[in-house]
Amino acid sequence: MDIYLMGSVFSWFSDPSNVVSMLKAVFGLGFVIFVHELGHFLVAKACGVKCEKFYVGFDPPLRFLPSALFKRKWGETEYGIGIIPLGGYVKMLGQDDNPANAAQEAERIRRVREEGGGPATEEIDPRSLPAKTVPQRMAIISAGVIMNVIFAFIFATAAYFWGVEYRPTVVQGLSPGTPAWEENAFRPGDKIIQLGRNGTPSEYLRFEHDLLNYIQLSNGEPIEFLVRNGDEEPRWVEVTPRRFGAGVRAMYRTGIDIANPTSISAERATIPDFVADQHAEQFEGGGRIVALEAGGERTEVHSFADIKRALIAHRDQPMTYVLDRSSDSAEADSSAVTASNSVRIEVDPAPLRQLPVGFQVDEIVSIQNNSPADRAGLRKGDVLLSVGGVPANNAFELPHVVDQLAGQTVTVEFLRGTETRTVDVEPVMPEDYEADPMSTNDVPIHSLGLVFHATNELASINPEFSSLGLEPGDEIVGFDIVTSSAKERAELEEKYHTLIRWIEFSDRAGPVTLDDVVGRLPVGTQFKLTYRRGNDVGEATLASAASDEFHSPKRGVNLAIESYPVRTATxxxxxxxxxxxxxxxxxxxxFVFLKKLVTGQIAVTSVGG
Incomplete structure (x- = not known):
């Protein structure tokens, strides 16, 4: 563990972007503290207090190094930059930060003032902090915070004068299984323009500063949003946030997703080893996706939701990406794209990558309001047994099976309690393919509008791989990638750093994590599964393969948000x-946060930073 942690630390510092981020944080914190201490300093001077030192950072006495990077005395004050760049301070005459000493000094001064006259009064320097009146000392103590507020106003005003980039609150999707997804009251393109009935309508609400804060401070109580879609009349939507995660990672969520990437990433245009990676050179030029063409149909792209719909509907057909690479592509309409500034790239379908085993389908944990599953009468707690005659014995293949049945009336067999029941249902063509990014065990079937729990238990084994020794009922307790040498492992870690980190914590991960890793690594990658059978623990090695029947909507084009809107003061x-x-x-x-924290409406375990 110690070696791993040291390696992680060195790996973190080897990334220049991490070092730059750390330096930015140090500089930002140092500036905030400088402003804070400047407030104390200026008011102390105005009240006649002698300031002996004014430092940014700390200057502890060191044996082999100087205590300050810079110091110089002007008048009665020594100004400097301490060798430790965090923090800062003002040293005032008579100031003692030790609470015990400060209490003793305060008592001594009180006695001297009560006695009055005499030589004892000479012990108090009139320019010391304790010698000042209570209002003066209160002003000096509060001046730091007041100065921070003043500078916050100055910088906020300057920022809006020059323009502030922000993430608008336009709904692009909903995470499956979350409250907003279950309510099914939002539509792609809905713009949130007011938070709560008592809020103020605004066209410039911000995702992080306004929406997320509003949700986190809700304490799980119902909250309302005023939304508008295009030129439609605004309408009110009510959602009750729920806590997801545990401990310090616990947070209230509604599941609203506002990400709207429609441009090719400038850093890495394609994902390694996906079908689009075969056309990496063509995609490297970047550009905005203005249309997708497949099966004789053309989908005009105005949002990420349009991209997802096209990728789902034509997942088993070649897809042509129409890109606009003009300088003003962010504002360009697809009809204005000409042959001179557009690029057409055809990408083959992406066969689903999977292991020759199927995980157990467990109970339904979430149902979307007015979805096919809801209209058919399915409930939370039901366990799917089969759909359209196909056994539900492969948790990650089942959604693809149901998607192929869209538009048909099929029979769903399920278990409710101890009773086996059937119901007819008509799946719809899904508009999304994503699972909830915060879940490691839940799998959505978008075409039915439900989410079920997948267990670590194997439900099926491909008969061709029966010699592996795995059996239905085995519990998968860990997994890893099999490599032939340390060099191959190092190359794999460099290429798939994030995935390797997931694998390192596979003992805490669920089957969704394993399926995601399998779907991102090349076909033929070998995996070592650790399984438990009763009291015995064993291992089996098996390779991923490309499905002959199912295709993934994900073709490996790496999307990014080209830019956010900017709000500039008039x-x-x-x-x-x-x-x-x-x-x-x-x-x-x-103040609202502190009030909720003190009254217990926000758990201490939810606080971080």
Whole structure:
């Protein structure tokens, strides 16, 4: 464990972007503290207190190194930059940060003042902090926070004057199994323009600062959103957030997804070893996807939701990506794209990558309102046994089986309690293919509008691989990738760093994680599965293969958000107004958060940072 942690630390520091981020954090924290201490310093000077030191960072005495990177005395004050770049301080005459000493000094001063006159009064330096009146000391103590607020207003005003980039609250999707997904009240393209009945309508609500804060402070109580889709009349939507995760990772969520990537990533245009990676050179030029063509149909792309719908509907057909590479592609309409600034790239279908084993389908954990499953009468707790005559013995193949039945009336056999029942249902063509990114055990069937739990238990084994020694009922307790040498392992870790990290924690991961890893690594990758059978533990090695029947909607084109909208003040007065609003909202959020924390409405385990 110690070796692994050391390796992780060195790996983290070897990434220049991490070092830059750390330096930015140090500089930002140092500047905030500088402003804070400047407030104390200026008011202390105004009150006649002698300031002996004013430092950014700390300057502890060191044996082999200087305590300060810079120091110089102007007048009675020594100014400097400490060798430890975190923090900062003002040293005032008579100041003692030891609470016990401070209490003793306060008592001594009280006695001297009560006695009055005499030589004892000479012991108090009139320029020391304790010698000042209570209002003066209160002003000095509070000046740091006040200065932070003043600078926050100044910087917020300046930011809005020049333009602030923000993530708009336009709904692009809903994470399966979450409250907003279950309510099924949002549609792609819905723009949230007001938070709560008592909120203020705004076309510029921000995802992180406004929406997420509103959800986190809800304490799991029902919250309302005023939404508008295009030119339609606004409507109110109510959702009750739920806590997901555990411990410090626990957080309230609604499941609203506002990500809208429609451009090719500038850093890496294709994902390694996916079918699109065969055309990496063509995609490297970047550009915005303006249309997708397959099966004689053309889908105009205005949002990520359009991309997902096309990829799902034509997953088993070649797909042509129409890209706009003009300089103003972010604003260009697909009808304005010409042959001179567009690129057409055809990408083959992507066969589903899977292992020759199937995981057990367990109970339904979520059903979407007014979905085929809901209309058919399926409930949470039901266990699917078969769909359209196909046994539900492969958790990750089942959604693809049902998708192929879209538009047909099929019989679903399920278990409710101890009773086996059947019901007719008509799956629909799904508009999404993503699972909830925070779940390791839940699998959605979008064409039915339900999410079921997948267990670590094997339900089926491909007969061609019966010699592996695996049996239905075996519990998978861990997995790893099989490599022939340390060099091959190192190359794999360099190429698939994130996936390898998932595998390292496979003992805590669920079957969804394993399926995701299998789907991202090349066909033929060998996996070592550790399984438990009763009291015995064994291992089996098996390779991934390409399905002859099912295809993945994911072809490996790496998308990114080209840019976010920018809000720029129309005048200096508007900038000041926006700066005041930003500052006031930040202050009130702090007080609301502290109130909920003290009253127990927010768990201490949910706090981090």
């Amino acid at each position: 005048s200096l007065g508007d900038a000041i107004s926006l700066g005041l609003r930003e500052t006031w909202e930040s202050i009130t959020k702090v």
